[in-house]
Amino acid sequence: MRLASAVTSTVLASTLLFSAIPAAQAAPDKDLPAIESSQLTDASSMLALINPTTKLSPENYTPSKLVNxxxxxxxxxxEAAKAVEQLITDARAAGHSIHLLSAYxxxxxxxxLFNQYQTKYGTAYAERISARPGTSEHQLGLAADLGYTNSQAELKxxxxxxPAGIWIAKHAVxxxxxxxxxxxKEEITGYKxxxxxxRYTGKEHAKALAQSGAETFEEYFTMLGEASASKKVKATAVAEDEEQDSSAPTDTDSSEESKKSGYGVMKDDDLLVLRFLPPYRDWGFGFSE
Structure with missing residues (x-):
């Protein structure tokens, strides 16, 4: 399944979608995990980007292999289920009564759900707190909302x-x-x-995001897109250089051309003659054939 046409290529993802996103302090390409361009455009990818301006295609996409x-x-x-289960288990062991409020x-x-918020709060505010259908990470099957037993701060x-929220922020990666x-970061993510x-991205990318200088997934996604595009350009340049090298004249070809043009290779006898010539003489003669 592909994302909306707005994200149909790595280059578009990095130049069109996020041209208004402030640039983060990007890590060197070598510090970013290597990816295939399809990982940025496929809805089944752990790196699929969904936000208010990026819809799923088709909009009623359903992920495969959902589990309880x-x-x-x-x-x-x-993969996301196992990660959330382990986080909840470890949080409880640390004394935080975390539980799952919402998943896929x-x-x-x-x-x-969006219509409910829209009716209650109006469209503008509903769009700040809830995704329109087809633009929700929950539809990817990779996002979870976590709550805290007996807390008045749930979903706030x-x-x-x-303590639970601080623990999650520290250990989620x-x-x-x-x-x-x-x-x-509402201006970038589109949500308060x-x-x-x-959101599950996998340990490698969660860690890389934290180390990259990016503060949002949008910024990290852009970094990956730019790095992928840069590697493609470099690979193309190397391939072109190799092609040019393979068509360049060889040493043997150069030697044959030299002989045809009347210029031979220097021999020991030539060196002997040059040794005894005074420096003011004109040495403008060809070497031995």
Whole structure:
């Protein structure tokens, strides 16, 4: 499954979609995980980007291999489910009663939820706190909303200041999860701060994002796109150089051309003659044939 045409290539992803995104301090290409360009354009990829301006195609996309998250009736893709299960287990062991509030949502379920918010709060505010159907990470089966038992801060920005919220922010990367909508980055992500919303990218990319200088997934996605495009350009240049080298004259060809033009190779006898010539003599003669 492919994302919307707005993300049909790595180059478009890095130049068109994010031209308005402030540049992060990019890590050198060698520090970013190597990827295939399809990982940035395929809805089934762990790196698929979904936001208010990037829709799924088809809009009613359903991920394969959804599994139940242990102890709940909610589903995620298997890799994400294992990560969330382990995070919850370890958080509880650390004294934080974290539980799962929401996981995979179908297109139809997201449509109903958005309409509910739209009716209650109006379109403008609904778009800040909820995704329109076809643009929700929950539809990817990679996102989860986490709550805190007996907390008055559930699904509120204050959750980020609770012991549970602080623990999640500190340890999420260890499970391949990121806080998808960080504080103060609404202009980039399209959504207000959601410290309870985690997104699975895999451990390698979660760690690379944290080390890259990017503060949002959008910025990291752009870095990956630019690095991928740069590597393609370099590979093309190397291939062209190799092709030119293979068609260049060989030493043997050069030697034959020299002989035809009347210029031979210097021999020992020539060196002997030159040794005894005074420096003011004209040495403008050809060497031995």
């Amino acid at each position: 998250v242990a102890g709940t009736g909610m589903q995620l893709r298997s 949502r179908s297109y139809e379920r997201q449509a109903a 920005s204050a959750f980020g200041q609770t 260890e499970y391949g999860l990121i806080i998808r909508y960080p504080d103060g 701060y959601e410290p309870w919303h985690v």
